[in-house]
Amino acid sequence: MTLTAxxxxxxxxxxxxxxxxxxxxxxxxxxxxxxxxxxxxGLFGVGGGFLMTPLLIFSGIPTAVAVGTGAAxxxxxxxxxxxxxYRRNNVDIKMGVVLLAGGVVGSVIGVKMVRILRMAGQFDxxxxxxxxxxxxVIGTLMLIESASAIQAARxxxxxxxxQPGQHSWIHKLPFKMRFHRSKLYISALPPLMIGAFxxxxxxxxxxxxxxxxxxxxxxxxxxxxxVVVGTSLFQIVFVSAxxxxxxxxxxxSVDVVLALLLIVSGxxxxxxxxxxxxxxxxxxxxxxxAALVLLVCIRIGWDLVVTPPELFSITTSLGAPE
Amino acid sequence: MTRRWIALSVVFxxxxxVAAPAHAAPSEPSATSREAAPARAASPNIExxxxxxxxxxxxxxxxxxxxxxxxxxxxxxxxxxxxxxxxEIVVFGSVVNSRQTSAEAGYYDVVVVLEAMxxxxxxxxxxxxxxxxxxxxxxxxxxxxxxxxxxxxxxIEEIADEDLLERHAIGLDFVxxxxxxxxxxxxxxxxxxxxxxxxVRLKQKEGLYIKADYGVIFIGQSLFRSSITxxxxxxxxxxxxxxxxxxxxxxxxxxxxxxxxxxxxIELWLYRFAMRQPVLYGLFAVFVAVAAGLIASTxxxxxxxx
Numbered sequence: 001m002t003l004t005a006x007x008x009x010x011x012x013x014x015x016x017x018x019x020x021x022x023x024x025x026x027x028x029x030x031x032x033x034x035x036x037x038x039x040x041x042g043l044f045g046v047g048g049g050f051l052m053t054p055l056l057i058f059s060g061i062p063t064a065v066a067v068g069t070g071a072a073x074x075x076x077x078x079x080x081x082x083x084x085x086y087r088r089n090n091v092d093i094k095m096g097v098v099l100l101a102g103g104v105v106g107s108v109i110g111v112k113m114v115r116i117l118r119m120a121g122q123f124d125x126x127x128x129x130x131x132x133x134x135x136x137v138i139g140t141l142m143l144i145e146s147a148s149a150i151q152a153a154r155x156x157x158x159x160x161x162x163q164p165g166q167h168s169w170i171h172k173l174p175f176k177m178r179f180h181r182s183k184l185y186i187s188a189l190p191p192l193m194i195g196a197f198x199x200x201x202x203x204x205x206x207x208x209x210x211x212x213x214x215x216x217x218x219x220x221x222x223x224x225x226x227v228v229v230g231t232s233l234f235q236i237v238f239v240s241a242x243x244x245x246x247x248x249x250x251x252x253s254v255d256v257v258l259a260l261l262l263i264v265s266g267x268x269x270x271x272x273x274x275x276x277x278x279x280x281x282x283x284x285x286x287x288x289x290a291a292l293v294l295l296v297c298i299r300i301g302w303d304l305v306v307t308p309p310e311l312f313s314i315t316t317s318l319g320a321p322e
Numbered sequence: 323m324t325r326r327w328i329a330l331s332v333v334f335x336x337x338x339x340v341a342a343p344a345h346a347a348p349s350e351p352s353a354t355s356r357e358a359a360p361a362r363a364a365s366p367n368i369e370x371x372x373x374x375x376x377x378x379x380x381x382x383x384x385x386x387x388x389x390x391x392x393x394x395x396x397x398x399x400x401x402x403x404x405x406x407x408x409x410e411i412v413v414f415g416s417v418v419n420s421r422q423t424s425a426e427a428g429y430y431d432v433v434v435v436l437e438a439m440x441x442x443x444x445x446x447x448x449x450x451x452x453x454x455x456x457x458x459x460x461x462x463x464x465x466x467x468x469x470x471x472x473x474x475x476x477x478i479e480e481i482a483d484e485d486l487l488e489r490h491a492i493g494l495d496f497v498x499x500x501x502x503x504x505x506x507x508x509x510x511x512x513x514x515x516x517x518x519x520x521x522v523r524l525k526q527k528e529g530l531y532i533k534a535d536y537g538v539i540f541i542g543q544s545l546f547r548s549s550i551t552x553x554x555x556x557x558x559x560x561x562x563x564x565x566x567x568x569x570x571x572x573x574x575x576x577x578x579x580x581x582x583x584x585x586x587x588i589e590l591w592l593y594r595f596a597m598r599q600p601v602l603y604g605l606f607a608v609f610v611a612v613a614a615g616l617i618a619s620t621x622x623x624x625x626x627x628x
Contacts, residue, residue: 017406017554019585019592024407024554072607076615083616121446121457241608248604252596256607257404260614267618304454310527311448312520313457316441316468316557 020255021065027261029059034265041077041266042273044289045229047236049074049207052262054131054296061258063124064114068253069262070206071243076263077270078208078237085230092181092227096234098188102195103239110203111246118251121315125304130205132301138211139293146286153283182223190221199239203246208236387419390575391432391567400552401586408554411436411581412547413563420544431481431568432538433474433492434548436581439559440465440498445517461509461517462502468557469530470497473537473548482571490573492566494522494533529553558585
């Protein structure tokens with residue numbers, strides 16, 4: 001005997017089931033999110049990982065899955081740029097490899113750290129603190145810099161150029177290497193350490209780390225500006241690829257379906273962003289980006305200090321094999 | 323120009339999402355329609371139950387055949403495919419040797435419990451440490467059903483006494499939550515109770531623990547049916563449907579049936595791939611990302627140039 005019950009099938013079933021996050025996601029929501037972050041990353045010339053991961057977490061994706069999937073999304077977002085820069089000979093391969101070597105070490109440590117923090121129940125807190133710290137510092141610095149640049153442009157006064165600091169301690173370090181493309185003869189240790197630090201952060205925060213890598217290369221290593229972007233993209237592609245594999249194998253937290261949604265919409269959004277960015281002045285762009293970075297920082301920080309409506313939380317053993 | 327406006331509005335949408343409070347964020351439009359379903363099913367009976375109940379006929383005559391319950395589920399296999407957005411499971415059955423005169427008589431009470439496998443679970447409590455809200459205490463549970471739905475002909479407190487309900491794990495107050503050995507020793511009884519309540523409360527909030535007091539409807543003298551929502555966020559795994567037949571607080575008969583709830587097609591393939599060959603899956607994810615990134619950018623650039 002069969003009982004026939006009327007089944008309500010929703011007419012607008014724009015949902016897709018995410019196999020790793022184990023939830024049904026609204027396709028339009030995530031496409032829009034990818035598009036928006038892509039637009040901003042195209043507009044400001046940043047990777048967008050630092051925006052994507054918090055957005056994913058806010059929209060209900062488990063933190064670990066957001067971070068793991070973020071790594072895959074960064075690979076996709078950076079790869080076409082890296083290829084283009086490589087064709088234009090803007091990549092210092094040797095420097096990139098040294099940064100990469102550090103990055104892989106940092107990423108391995110970071111992924112292990114994610115595992116330990118998840119078991120201790122402090123992963124979400126750590127991610128939030130890392131975001132608040134880095135976005136706060138970088139946002140504030142950018143805000144000050146761009147505001148003074150805009151003011152200087154308005155008053156017409158010649159802006160006081162930053163004095164090149166004497167980084168003599170960097171030149172005293174051992175293991176000196178010659179980086180032909182960057183016209184540098186420096187120790188391999190600083191790039192290794194910068195690479196490791198950025199790789200570590202990438203694994204923890206689900207961000208490529210370009211927003212730390214680029215200033216570090218310019219101000220600490222004194223790499224010529226034309227080589228900085230290409231080399232940093234080159235490094236980010238490979239470190240994110242390693243991080244993706246590590247997150248998948250250690251934490252089972254990479255959702256390919258979610259990544260694909262974000263990748264495709266992100267690439268499309270980035271094209272519009274780049275077109276819009278060409279119409280704005282550099283310092284205006286930096287001011288906007290600084291405001292955005294600080295907004296995300298405040299939003300994340302808010303949850304840490306305001307009394308939460310629910311003090312309890314539950315976690316199931318997400319990511320454990322069957 | 324229009325392109326720019328479209329792009330800008332998308333940005334604003336994203337900023338609005340950032341500004342929205344985190345706990346309100348996972349608002350899928352379908353969630354409301356899903357939750358509305360059991361309420362609709364229950365509404366015809368609410369009126370009924372509030373009416374004073376007819377005096378029940380006395381004890382059944384000695385030697386009369388004993389009542390029992392038989393039941394089944396509308397679909398014994400539920401497949402999770404990429405389009406899965408949750409479903410509804412109809413549990414129906416009949417009372418064998420029913421002495422009920424009509425569907426409205428209220429002679430019997432039926433309780434249906436649909437439950438998923440118990441999985442380990444960790445509950446944590448935040449407290450304020452130096453101005454920040456940090457997870458400080460935790461209680462591990464060896465097994466907590468990842469999904470638990472209870473529907474009945476009327477509120478279960480009216481159907482049977484607590485001991486009976488507890489013995490059969492009927493009702494959200496009596497969901498079997500066994501604390502892990504270590505947590506059981508280390509945690510105070512009052513704390514343990516608070517944690518248990520929190521687990522049920524949070525699961526209810528996620529739509530994974532469901533209760534519908536008037537969700538079982540008698541259609542005739544012996545036939546009854548109930549419809550139970552299975553939301554899309556239920557962790558995939560086998561389900562058990564348990565049906566209890568009560569009369570005047572006495573458990574007359576039980577029946578149970580299994581529901582297969584499993585991934586199918588590409589969902590199954592991806593999940594198995596990710597869990598069984600995680601390194602290969604990671605490489606696959608990188609390959610997909612590289613390919614998608616390159617293809618999407620070339621496709622888009624070509625169109626832009628044309």
